Amino acid sequence: MSLAKFAHIGCEPKVWERFVRSLRAQGVKQTQLTWYARRVEQYLQVVGKPVDGHSDSDVSAYLEALGRKGRLKDWQFRQVVHALQIFFDKAVGTAWAGEFDWNFWRDSARTLESGHSTIARDVSVRVASPNRSGLTKGALVRVREQCPDVISALVGEVRRRGYSIRTEQAYEQWVCRFIVFFDCRAPCSLGAAEVKAFLEYLAIERQVAASTQNQALNALVFLYKQVLKQPLDTLESFKRAKQPRRLPVVLTRSEARELLQQLEGRQWLMAGLLYGTGMRLMECVRLRTQDLDFNYRQIIVRNGKGGKDRLVPLPESLTAALNRHLENVRAVFLQDTKKGLGEVFLPDALARKYPNAPREWSWQYVFPSGRLSVDPRSRKVRRHHIHENGLQKAIRKAAHAAGINKKVNCHSLRHSFATHLLEGGCDIRTVQELLGHADVSTTMIYTHVLNRPGAAVRSPLDL
Numbered sequence: 001m002s003l004a005k006f007a008h009i010g011c012e013p014k015v016w017e018r019f020v021r022s023l024r025a026q027g028v029k030q031t032q033l034t035w036y037a038r039r040v041e042q043y044l045q046v047v048g049k050p051v052d053g054h055s056d057s058d059v060s061a062y063l064e065a066l067g068r069k070g071r072l073k074d075w076q077f078r079q080v081v082h083a084l085q086i087f088f089d090k091a092v093g094t095a096w097a098g099e100f101d102w103n104f105w106r107d108s109a110r111t112l113e114s115g116h117s118t119i120a121r122d123v124s125v126r127v128a129s130p131n132r133s134g135l136t137k138g139a140l141v142r143v144r145e146q147c148p149d150v151i152s153a154l155v156g157e158v159r160r161r162g163y164s165i166r167t168e169q170a171y172e173q174w175v176c177r178f179i180v181f182f183d184c185r186a187p188c189s190l191g192a193a194e195v196k197a198f199l200e201y202l203a204i205e206r207q208v209a210a211s212t213q214n215q216a217l218n219a220l221v222f223l224y225k226q227v228l229k230q231p232l233d234t235l236e237s238f239k240r241a242k243q244p245r246r247l248p249v250v251l252t253r254s255e256a257r258e259l260l261q262q263l264e265g266r267q268w269l270m271a272g273l274l275y276g277t278g279m280r281l282m283e284c285v286r287l288r289t290q291d292l293d294f295n296y297r298q299i300i301v302r303n304g305k306g307g308k309d310r311l312v313p314l315p316e317s318l319t320a321a322l323n324r325h326l327e328n329v330r331a332v333f334l335q336d337t338k339k340g341l342g343e344v345f346l347p348d349a350l351a352r353k354y355p356n357a358p359r360e361w362s363w364q365y366v367f368p369s370g371r372l373s374v375d376p377r378s379r380k381v382r383r384h385h386i387h388e389n390g391l392q393k394a395i396r397k398a399a400h401a402a403g404i405n406k407k408v409n410c411h412s413l414r415h416s417f418a419t420h421l422l423e424g425g426c427d428i429r430t431v432q433e434l435l436g437h438a439d440v441s442t443t444m445i446y447t448h449v450l451n452r453p454g455a456a457v458r459s460p461l462d463l
Contacts, residue, residue, distance in 0.1 A: 063105050068371070104386070119375065157226050174215065199213055199217060258404070260272060262402050289361060293314065297316065306436070344384075428440060
């Protein structure tokens with residue numbers, strides 16, 4: 001790749017040489033080197049000052065402006081972020097590049113798809129969910145063409161009962177799989193014998209987990225009983241697969257601290273909230289600014305699992321970081337508002353009832369995306385919350401970097417929250433309320449730390 005054409009933008013040739021070497025060391029293909037250099041060139045031309053005078057605010061402002069234009073696809077925006085990170089961290093070697101929150105901007109490249117659980121319910125029931133089932137697109141099209149009334153009635157019944165979007169998507173995909181399994185025959189022409197055959201196929205041929213088989217059974221029972229009004233009475237003798245009883249993956253206090261030390265920026269703050277409050281991942285991602293009550297030091301978790309609201313403690317050690325974070329979020333919100341934007345998604349038709357609410361500060365997300373995007377349902381330009389996949393990947397990577405030999409994910413922080421509270425002498429009923437469990441028997445799984453059967457009994461080898 002010729003570097004001569006980049007000399008006019010104020011960089012010495014050796015800087016570009018280090019840039020290219022670093023890109024190759026990162027595994028960037030030869031055909032992409034020119035594009036990476038062009039991304040940096042465009043940035044330098046926009047900022048228009050010597051490289052040694054650039055700061056993290058310059059990069060943030062540039063990425064923010066680039067995200068507003070909406071001309072780049074998600075993978076192109078990630079390429080811009082990656083190019084600037086390699087350029088300033090490896091080629092130029094600026095001090096602030098190592099502490100800059102590149103992950104936030106990389107995660108912001110991913111916009112919410114039309115079937116995302118935040119926005120998927122704001123549509124007519126005749127719009128089917130996206131393909132999350134592993135079925136071919138052609139098979140799904142055939143099902144929806146041949147059985148449109150069945151799929152529409154299924155989705156409508158699920159929504160009328162207030163089930164979650166995840167349940168809706170799971171039920172729809174299992175019904176579609178069932179119909180495809182019998183060559184797209186109408187479900188009303190099938191019965192209990194076909195349901196048994198399908199479930200046996202899942203267990204024997206596909207070797208699915210017990211929970212997967214039970215989920216398929218629940219979906220088909222719901223279809224025949226609630227939608228088609230043809231209860232599968234002969235299925236009463238069908239024996240459900242027995243689910244194994246597994247203990248949750250719990251980190252020790254030192255492991256939790258080491259995990260958080262591997263994170264930075266918004267990812268550190270979000271992981272800290274998961275561990276410090278016991279929230280689920282999507283509950284944290286969907287937090288609004290009005291949900292943070294600094295005076296009472298509590299967080300209102302709205303519309304949690306089962307459609308319930310609850311209160312969780314606001315960790316005092318995160319208060320200062322949250323305030324600084326909200327100041328930055330508010331600054332971005334005000335910039336959006338001046339440009340006639342600043343609108344946010346509201347659930348349950350609240351935007352129609354309160355037309356000005358989407359542009360109010362109290363409804364803004366605590367963890368918004370770094371770029372504006374077009375709502376795939378309403379086609380409005382909005383700033384959605386950050387995509388949850390970024391934090392999931394970051395926690396797995398942090399656990400590996402910390403040398404934690406456990407299967408750690410975001411929910412492990414929730415398990416650790418409950419376990420450490422019980423270890424500290426907290427009442428189990430209080431833990432139940434904080435976790436939002438409907439029954440205390442669900443919370444009882446965390447009492448394994450109090451029994452300590454492995455620690456209380458000495459091995460005969462040590463006697």
